[in-house]
Amino acid sequence: MSNKMIFINLPVADLDRSKGFYEALGWKVNDDFTDQNAACIVVDDNICLMLLTKDFFTTFSKRPIADTRGSIGAAYALSLGSAGEVDVLTDAAVAAGAIEEVNDDKKAQEAQVGMHGRTFVDPDGYQWEPFYMEYPGV
Incomplete structure (x- = not known):
């Protein structure tokens, strides 16, 4: 580790x-x-x-907590071992209450570089972007 x-x-x-x-x-x-x-x-x-x-x-910061349901402050991209893992994770998230977001422009860009990704928003409004990309030479 x-x-x-x-x-x-x-x-x-x-x-x-x-x-x-x-x-x-x-x-x-x-x-x-x-x-x-x-x-x-x-x-x-x-x-x-x-x-x-x-x-x-609120004990960690004096700044107000963002309303993540109404706006986005970050997207959490998570590299996975296969396109199948991306689909399994996203399908499980949707089944557990997440909302899947589909962006056709982003999908087209990902396809150009050999990437498979999906996006879901969890019940607290946090955006997750599991993806798989085969890295040449790795």
């Missing part, structure tokens, strides 16, 4: 609903870092989501 990890801190409206959503994607809850204020969701060995109640999240 690399000594570098990324923890993405996300404020959520309903901690239990959000935990259930990400568990439906096949990601695991790390109970050692989960309580009534936060849940650690393990995406893989080097990527974790920290789902934080909005009240708890």
